[in-house]
Each structure stands twice: as structure tokens, then as C-alpha cells.
Amino acid sequence: MKSLSHEYLEDAIEDSRPYASKGTVNKSLPDFDGTKQDLLGISIITNDQTCYSGGDSKQYVPMQSTSKIISLMLALHDFGKDRVFQAVGMEPMGDFFNSISQLESYDTSKPFNPMINAGAIAVSALIKGHDNKNRFDRYLKFLRRITNNYDLDLDEKVYEAEIANGSRNRALAYFMHSTGSLVSDVEEALDLYFRINSVMMCCEDFAKVGTFLSRGGRAPDNDEKLIPPHHLRTVKAIMMTSGMYNSSGRYAVEVGFPCKSGVSGSIIGVVPGIMGIGIVGPAIDEKGNSTAGGALLRKISQDLELNMFGTGHFYGRTPEDR
Numbered sequence: 001m002k003s004l005s006h007e008y009l010e011d012a013i014e015d016s017r018p019y020a021s022k023g024t025v026n027k028s029l030p031d032f033d034g035t036k037q038d039l040l041g042i043s044i045i046t047n048d049q050t051c052y053s054g055g056d057s058k059q060y061v062p063m064q065s066t067s068k069i070i071s072l073m074l075a076l077h078d079f080g081k082d083r084v085f086q087a088v089g090m091e092p093m094g095d096f097f098n099s100i101s102q103l104e105s106y107d108t109s110k111p112f113n114p115m116i117n118a119g120a121i122a123v124s125a126l127i128k129g130h131d132n133k134n135r136f137d138r139y140l141k142f143l144r145r146i147t148n149n150y151d152l153d154l155d156e157k158v159y160e161a162e163i164a165n166g167s168r169n170r171a172l173a174y175f176m177h178s179t180g181s182l183v184s185d186v187e188e189a190l191d192l193y194f195r196i197n198s199v200m201m202c203c204e205d206f207a208k209v210g211t212f213l214s215r216g217g218r219a220p221d222n223d224e225k226l227i228p229p230h231h232l233r234t235v236k237a238i239m240m241t242s243g244m245y246n247s248s249g250r251y252a253v254e255v256g257f258p259c260k261s262g263v264s265g266s267i268i269g270v271v272p273g274i275m276g277i278g279i280v281g282p283a284i285d286e287k288g289n290s291t292a293g294g295a296l297l298r299k300i301s302q303d304l305e306l307n308m309f310g311t312g313h314f315y316g317r318t319p320e321d322r
């Protein structure tokens with residue numbers, strides 16, 4: 001087994017970076033062009049809050065779908081599991097993350113899970129607030145608290161791009177409204193979804209979200225418990241089964257811990273009880289997952305023995321259990 005260090009991460013990045021050529025940068029995002037093709041960065045924050053970084057870890061990108069785990073945590077906190085899973089299912093889905101057909105073919109009362117676009121629009125509509133501004137402010141406040149980064153904010157250009165390119169999400173939201181699975185104001189639900197997708201973060205921020213989930217929902221500054229463990233369990237289970245969309249099965253097999261990706265090439269990983277991982281690698285595959293980021297996750301899972309279903313020393317198992 002290798003041990004975690006800045007040098008190890010720099011080597012792992014250089015091994016994984018070539019996989020960026022297998023992906024494409026999502027050009028609908030502002031400033032996402034060929035110059036971002038080969039970027040790859042990582043931060044790992046262990047549960048004792050030591051941070052290790054490598055590669056382009058200071059690169060800021062929009063959260064995109066990594067925001068879906070924040071919305072889910074807030075909705076669970078605000079309404080509890082029963083109410084949230086009245087609005088959305090908890091089953092993995094074999095279709096693409098922005099699939100429309102699943103809404104009609106499966107169960108017209110709700111989308112498959114909170115990690116796909118339809119599910120996340122329905123879940124974020126549950127975040128409490130007296131108006132949309134207040135809902136987004138609560139989202140941002142929570143995100144700043146768990147990352148301990150009070151500079152985090154929405155990028156106006158990204159937000160405008162979300163609005164300009166949001167036809168598919170509008171179709172999903174209006175369809176859900178027509179079947180009664182989205183009862184709130186559709187335009188407001190969409191606007192909140194566009195905003196939360198547009199917050200900029202770098203690897204360390206993504207890793208901090210992971211560490212929040214790996215160390216019992218405690219604030220990094222004073223250890224205050226912000227989200228109870230039973231809600232975190234739900235979030236991690238849903239990340240494991242659906243966080244990498246219709247590649248989630250492959251990630252469960254080859255990486256073996258909960259992850260969530262976004263089309264900005266961001267990935268949040270959680271090794272429960274051990275560490276949080278933040279990755280940025282903007283070139284993505286057809287399913288919306290960073291190609292180099294995925295290679296990097298597979299490598300560190302293997303090298304550091306992080307697979308939850310494996311025999312990593314972190315989990316206190318003996319070689320006989322292999």
C-alpha cells in the first residue's frame with residue numbers, strides 16, 4: 001500500500017492526466033474551452049483535517065451537479081426523510097442524468113433519485129425559505145459553513161449560462177409540474193436550481209464537503225453537529241448508488257466509496273470515517289463524469305486501499321478477509 005502525501009498525489013495526477021484526452025470539456029459553461037482540457041487537480045482532507053493537494057487544485061469551477069448533495073442534505077434537514085422521499089425516489093437509474101423519458105415510463109409521481117436533474121429540481125424546491133433569495137442564501141450559508149470558506153459565491157456568468165441553456169431542465173420541471181410531482185412555483189424552482197449550480201469551488205472546497213460527510217456532519221471550525229448522522233447515511237448511500245449517474249455501478253465496483261460528479265468535471269468523494277476528496281478535471285465522458293478524475297479516483301482507491309468493500313487497513317480488516 002502507498003501512503004498519502006503531496007508527492008504521491010502529484011505522481012497520481014501525472015499518471016491520470018492522459019485520460020483527459022478521452023473526454024470533452026462542457027463548452028456551455030463560460031470559459032470552458034480547450035485550455036481546460038488537460039487540467040486535473042485533487043485535494044484530500046483526512047478526518048483530522050490535514051489537507052493534501054496535487055495538480056491544478058486551485059482551479060475554480062462551477063459546482064454543477066455536485067450541488068445535488070448539498071440540496072439533499074438541506075432538504076433532509078428541513079423536512080426529514082419521509083417528506084423528501086415522497087417527492088423523489090431512491091433508486092438508481094440507467095438513463096442519462098437529464099433524461100426526460102424516465103419521468104413518464106417509471107412512476108409519474110416522482111423522479112428516480114435526488115442525483116439526477118429532475119430529482120434535484122424537486123429536492124431543491126423543498127429547501128425552506130420565505131422566498132427564493134432566502135432559500136439560496138440558506139444554501140450558500142450552509143455551504144460556506146461546512147467548507148469554512150466565506151468567499152464562496154455564485155458566478156453571474158455561469159448563472160446566466162444556466163438560464164440560457166436551461167431548456168432541458170425547464171422541460172423536466174414543467175413535466176413534473178403537469179403530473180403533480182413538483183407542486184411549487186416552477187420558475188422559482190428552476191431559478192433556485194440554476195443558482196445552486198453556479199457556485200464556484202476549487203478542489204479544497206469540494207474535499208471539505210466530502211470531509212463534512214466523512215466526519216459525522218460536524219462543522220470544520222468548532223465541531224458543531226450540523227446534520228444528524230442518519231441523514232448523512234442517506235446522502236452517502238444515494239451517492240454510492242446514483243452519484244455517478246449511469247456509471248454508478250462501475251464506480252461502486254472500481255472505486256468503492258460514495259462519489260458525486262458534476263459536468264464541470266468536479267467530483268466529491270467520501271471515504272466514511274477516513275477522508276473527503278475533491279477533484280477537478282473538466283474533460284468529461286458522455287455520461288457527465290470527469291475522465292481523468294475517474295482514473296485518479298480508481299488509482300487512489302487502489303493505491304491507498306480505500307474501497308469500502310475491500311480490505312483496506314483503514315477498515316481494520318486482516319489480509320485473511322481479502
Ligand SMILES: NC(=O)CC[C@H](N)C(=O)O
Pocket residue numbers: 064065066097098117162169197261262263264288
Ligand atoms: N450533471 C450535471 O452536472 C448537470 C448540471 C447542469 N447544470 C444541468 O442542469 O444539466
